[in-house]
Amino acid sequence: MSTDATPVSLATRAAAAFAAYRAGHEERMDDLVELLTPILWHTARAQRADAATAEDVVQTAWVRLVERSDSISEPQAVLQWLITTVRREAWQVVRRADRVRPDEDVLDQAAPDGDPGPERSALLTEQQRLLWQHVEQLSARCREILRVIAFAERPDYAAVASALGMPVGSIGPTRGRCLHKLRTSLPSDLRWTV
Amino acid sequence: MNASDIGPLDDLDVELLHELRQAWSVEDPVPTGLAERVKFAITLHGLEAELAELTSASLVLTRSDAEVARPESITFASSRADVLVNVSDETATTVRIDGWVTAPGAVVQLHSASGDARTTADDTGRFTFTAVDRGMIRFMLWPDGDRGERPVVTPTIDV
Numbered sequence: 001m002s003t004d005a006t007p008v009s010l011a012t013r014a015a016a017a018f019a020a021y022r023a024g025h026e027e028r029m030d031d032l033v034e035l036l037t038p039i040l041w042h043t044a045r046a047q048r049a050d051a052a053t054a055e056d057v058v059q060t061a062w063v064r065l066v067e068r069s070d071s072i073s074e075p076q077a078v079l080q081w082l083i084t085t086v087r088r089e090a091w092q093v094v095r096r097a098d099r100v101r102p103d104e105d106v107l108d109q110a111a112p113d114g115d116p117g118p119e120r121s122a123l124l125t126e127q128q129r130l131l132w133q134h135v136e137q138l139s140a141r142c143r144e145i146l147r148v149i150a151f152a153e154r155p156d157y158a159a160v161a162s163a164l165g166m167p168v169g170s171i172g173p174t175r176g177r178c179l180h181k182l183r184t185s186l187p188s189d190l191r192w193t194v
Numbered sequence: 195m196n197a198s199d200i201g202p203l204d205d206l207d208v209e210l211l212h213e214l215r216q217a218w219s220v221e222d223p224v225p226t227g228l229a230e231r232v233k234f235a236i237t238l239h240g241l242e243a244e245l246a247e248l249t250s251a252s253l254v255l256t257r258s259d260a261e262v263a264r265p266e267s268i269t270f271a272s273s274r275a276d277v278l279v280n281v282s283d284e285t286a287t288t289v290r291i292d293g294w295v296t297a298p299g300a301v302v303q304l305h306s307a308s309g310d311a312r313t314t315a316d317d318t319g320r321f322t323f324t325a326v327d328r329g330m331i332r333f334m335l336w337p338d339g340d341r342g343e344r345p346v347v348t349p350t351i352d353v
Binding site: 029030033034037038041042045051055058059062063066067123124125127128129131132135146147149150151154157171172173174175176177179180182183 | 200201202203204206207208210211212213214215216217218219220221222224225228229231232233235236239240
């Protein structure tokens with residue numbers, strides 16, 4: 001939670017584990033799986049994949065990584081490779097399932113993600129609940145980007161945004177359109193402790 | 195809208211994203227055991243294992259806690275062997291498993307949270323595991339009894 005601590009790049013930690021795995025330390029794959037499964041789960045779910053589909057897509061991406069680990073030339077790219085793979089596969093499965101065309105008209109419609117239950121929402125702080133309400137007003141595309149970026153660290157934002165198909169530089173160093181929209185929607189008297 | 199309208203990423207942006215991470219972690223948590231299932235899938239891939247199919251119609255492959263079935267009798271099919279498993283209560287925390295495989299002499303390995311156990315099916319294909327902790331289990335078997343061959347692996351079941 002604290003922004004004082006220097007954030008350690010997810011991509012860098014992933015690269016270290018992946019490079020060690022490729023150098024013969026097979027057990028380091030477990031570290032990589034522990035490290036990146038949360039962001040990959042949220043990448044799949046942000047594509048509106050149901051829980052079973054999201055699990056399948058995440059597992060499939062990992063197996064593909066093992067199959068093709070030699071084809072990833074730069075270990076630093078493994079985070080982006082996995083996010084791109086999960087997102088593409090989830091998108092295809094969801095599109096096959098409901099035949100929704102992924103044009104901007106559809107993606108920019110604000111629609112609830114469909115899963116949050118009231119019993120879980122009760123576990124959020126007042127501040128988080130308020131923030132959540134504002135996020136739900138954003139487009140599906142913005143919710144996707146913010147959701148996945150939220151599971152990365154600050155040095156990763158640009159690479160993750162790029163893996164999500166955003167123009168380079170859209171989030172980090174700049175705030176980007178989606179964060180900007182969120183910031184301007186928040187009531188000015190909201191007491192955010194920074 | 196260009197970059198200068200939007201402004202540089204600042205500490206408040208990062209704080210908002212951290213709050214959102216908390217919120218999404220609560221609203222849609224990563225399923226329990228997903229990372230473990232991923233690791234197992236990677237291991238299976240390394241073994242080139244064949245995944246047996248659950249053939250009992252009333253049961254589903256367990257992907258998340260919500261979909262776990264509690265079977266009493268269950269069958270699996272694969273290209274080299276079919277397996278029938280009966281689960282019976284033993285104590286409050288353990289079960290007994292009586293199985294039958296169409297390949298007599300097959301080596302059968304039981305994976306559970308508390309560890310692995312291995313036995314060899316008799317010449318009628320019967321095998322038994324006792325004092326099996328309740329929870330998620332799966333079987334790995336070598337139909338020819340040779341652990342150098344390609345194994346068959348069942349989906350996970352909850353007992």
